[in-house]
Amino acid sequence: MPGPVAARCLLATLALVLACGESSDPCTGIGDEVQRENCQFERVAALFERGDARWREQLQAVPSAASRDLVRLRLAIVEPQLGPAICAEVETAPAKARCQQVVGRPHLASPPQLPPQRRP
Amino acid sequence: MTPLLALLAMACGDGALERAMEPPQVPPAQALDACAELDFDQMQVLCRIEAASRAGAQGLTELADRACSMVPEGTWTHECHFRVGEELAGSGHPAQALEHCARSGRFARFCITHSAWSMPLEPALDARQPPDQLIPALDAAMVEIQAAAQGLDATLQPEAIDSFRMGLWFNAYYGTGHAHPAAARAASRSQQPQARSAYLLEAARLLWSPGEVPAQGAVAQLLSHWSGELPALEGQPLPAGERHGRYSVPMPAPCERDLQPVPLYGGGRRILSTDADEDLIIAALEALFFRTDVTAQHFLPWVDDPHEKVRWTAARLLRLSEPGELDMAVTLTALRDHTDSCVAWHASDALAHRTWERKPGGAR
Numbered sequence: 001m002p003g004p005v006a007a008r009c010l011l012a013t014l015a016l017v018l019a020c021g022e023s024s025d026p027c028t029g030i031g032d033e034v035q036r037e038n039c040q041f042e043r044v045a046a047l048f049e050r051g052d053a054r055w056r057e058q059l060q061a062v063p064s065a066a067s068r069d070l071v072r073l074r075l076a077i078v079e080p081q082l083g084p085a086i087c088a089e090v091e092t093a094p095a096k097a098r099c100q101q102v103v104g105r106p107h108l109a110s111p112p113q114l115p116p117q118r119r120p
Numbered sequence: 121m122t123p124l125l126a127l128l129a130m131a132c133g134d135g136a137l138e139r140a141m142e143p144p145q146v147p148p149a150q151a152l153d154a155c156a157e158l159d160f161d162q163m164q165v166l167c168r169i170e171a172a173s174r175a176g177a178q179g180l181t182e183l184a185d186r187a188c189s190m191v192p193e194g195t196w197t198h199e200c201h202f203r204v205g206e207e208l209a210g211s212g213h214p215a216q217a218l219e220h221c222a223r224s225g226r227f228a229r230f231c232i233t234h235s236a237w238s239m240p241l242e243p244a245l246d247a248r249q250p251p252d253q254l255i256p257a258l259d260a261a262m263v264e265i266q267a268a269a270q271g272l273d274a275t276l277q278p279e280a281i282d283s284f285r286m287g288l289w290f291n292a293y294y295g296t297g298h299a300h301p302a303a304a305r306a307a308s309r310s311q312q313p314q315a316r317s318a319y320l321l322e323a324a325r326l327l328w329s330p331g332e333v334p335a336q337g338a339v340a341q342l343l344s345h346w347s348g349e350l351p352a353l354e355g356q357p358l359p360a361g362e363r364h365g366r367y368s369v370p371m372p373a374p375c376e377r378d379l380q381p382v383p384l385y386g387g388g389r390r391i392l393s394t395d396a397d398e399d400l401i402i403a404a405l406e407a408l409f410f411r412t413d414v415t416a417q418h419f420l421p422w423v424d425d426p427h428e429k430v431r432w433t434a435a436r437l438l439r440l441s442e443p444g445e446l447d448m449a450v451t452l453t454a455l456r457d458h459t460d461s462c463v464a465w466h467a468s469d470a471l472a473h474r475t476w477e478r479k480p481g482g483a484r
Contacts, residue, residue: 033136034159041160066137070160073141077162080195094141101166107230108199 025061041071048075069095073102080108136160143167148175148183152190165191169200176207181216184208188223198225202234209235212242214261214284215268221280222271229276233387236283239291241360247292247319251306258288259308283383285311289318290385295358299323301346313382313392316400319346320407321365321385326355331413335444338418339404346400365410368440373469375432375462385410391429398427405430409437415444416451416476423455423463435463439470440478448476 027039040062047055062068069090076083080102087099102108140163146154151171158164172187184207188200205220214235221231243249244257265284269277289311293299299322307315323345328334334341344350367388370381381389390406393399405422408414419441422434439452448470455467470476 033134037137037160066141070137070140070163073166074160074162077165077196080199092141094138098141098163098166101170105199107202107227108195 028063037067037070040067041074044071045075045078048079065091066095073098076102081111082109084109143170148178148180151175152183152187155187155190165196169196169203172200173203173207176204176220177211179208179211179213179216181208181213184220188220195225198223198227201225202227202231205231206234206238210238210240212240214239214287215264218265218268218280218284219271222268222273228272229279232272232276232280232283233383236280236287236383237290237386239284239287241291245288245292247296247300247303247322248298249303251303254292254303255306255308258292258311261288262311278380279383282314282381286314286317286383286385289314290321290363293318293322294325295360295363296322297326297355297357299326299345299353299355301348301352304346312396313399313403316346317382317384317390317403317406320400320403321410323353324404324407324411325358326353330411333408333411333414333418335415335417336421338408338414339401339422342404342407343400366412368406368409368436371436371466371469373432373436373462373465375465379429391433393427393429395427398429401425401427401430402433405433405437409441414441416441416446416448417444420446420451423458423460428460428462431460432462432466435466439466439475441476443476 027036027043030036030039044055044058044062047058059068059071062071069092072086072090073095076086076099079086083099083102084106087096087103090096090099136159140158140160143158143163144154148171151174152168155164155167155171158167168187168190172184172191175181175184175187184204188197188204191197191200201220201224205217205224207217208214208220209217217235217238218232221228221235224231245254245261247254249257262281262285266281269280269284272280289304289307292303299319301319301323304312304315304319320342323342324333324338327341327345328338341350345353365385367385368390369387370389376391380392382392383389384406388406391402393402401422405419408418416438419434419438423431423438425431425434435455452467452471456464456471458464458467
């Protein structure tokens with residue numbers, strides 16, 4: 001009797017056979033979960049970090065809501081000033097909870113302050 | 121991307137994504153190991169800050185330190201120390217809190233304010249204690265806090281010390297249901313402004329039921345209780361979570377720029393006068409403003425007071441209060457021609473920003 005992971009992989013192999021040749025996304029075929037998530041993040045982050053508006057399009061190409069939310073959270077941590085805007089778009093309940101660590105702290109989104117004036 | 125490929129992408133995962141989103145809830149001592157097992161650097165950052173914060177809430181300063189030291193230098197290290205600072209203050213470790221605030225970079229001022237107002241109620245630091253026990257206990261607490269404040273940037277030290285003084289005195293009086301002036305009157309010289317403010321906040325709460333504050337004579341009545349001419353006040357205490365009120369945000373009034381402020385509740389501040397009588401009136405006006413039912417008309421007579429700092433305080437509180445029976449546009453238009461240029465400035469600026477319509481305590 002195969003275990004749940006083996007059963008999922010079996011199903012996945014079947015899906016791979018059926019889906020072969022249907023996508024040009026280089027991340028999709030990566031078997032290792034961490035490498036795959038990192039690949040998806042890096043593709044979005046590369047556009048995001050140079051201010052290229054296509055990062056949203058790239059994000060939408062990430063296949064699962066959980067993976068898209070992981071990308072969003074990682075971007076919010078890289079760029080906390082944009083955290084509230086990024087976190088406003090998360091789709092899953094666990095990501096909403098994690099986002100509280102960013103949006104629940106409004107000073108993270110504030111620009112650096114000038115040092116206080118010394119009193120005479 | 122097809123749904124089938126998506127299925128493939130997710131099927132063989134070992135749960136790294138789920139772990140990153142929902143790290144296991146383990147005791148603080150094991151939290152850092154759990155964070156290290158997360159596969160994504162950025163999620164480790166959030167995990168370690170959470171671990172540091174939980175360690176701070178339990179007073180585990182070494183563990184909190186270690187957790188923050190594992191967060192990359194910059195905004196998130198500062199956030200880590202800020203979180204630890206406020207949690208340490210909230211668990212009754214104000215001096216250690218300030219040590220973390222000193223390492224919270226550009227968030228240091230926020231950290232100081234949050235920490236000063238997170239301090240828990242301490243039975244030994246309650247104004248119901250006899251003054252000969254309370255005053256030495258407050259002095260001892262301030263000695264520790266002042267020593268810890270030396271680690272802060274020099275420009276922040278006076279504000280930090282004053283904020284913690286106010287936090288301690290606020291906790292001693294406000295919400296206790298006990299407004300006896302003896303303890304405040306016995307305060308050490310450096311703590312007198314905070315002591316009288318804290319006493320007057322509680323006296324103003326106890327003296328009138330909600331909505332019953334008289335527009336005329338309210339300040340005089342408060343000061344009669346302070347002087348002992350009228351008896352000490354007793355009433356219902358407030359639960360710890362309900363000890364808050366309205367405060368005025370700092371304003372860039374030109375006349376106030378070089379004056380030393382007294383930090384008040386939650387980041388508010390009032391003018392300090394070296395004249396004790398003038399300072400009492402200022403503290404009483406601010407105590408009335410702390411009650412959300414006090415309207416602009418309560419402050420109007422004071423814009424013509426002989427004491428300039430009283431006039432300036434009244435003008436600031438008037439412009440931030442709900443109008444009540446006043447027509448604010450008419451009142452402020454008349455005050456624009458006031459002989460005191462500071463009152464006139466407040467009136468002009470209020471008309472320009474319609475400040476009486478803003479949420480109290482919010483951004484201007």
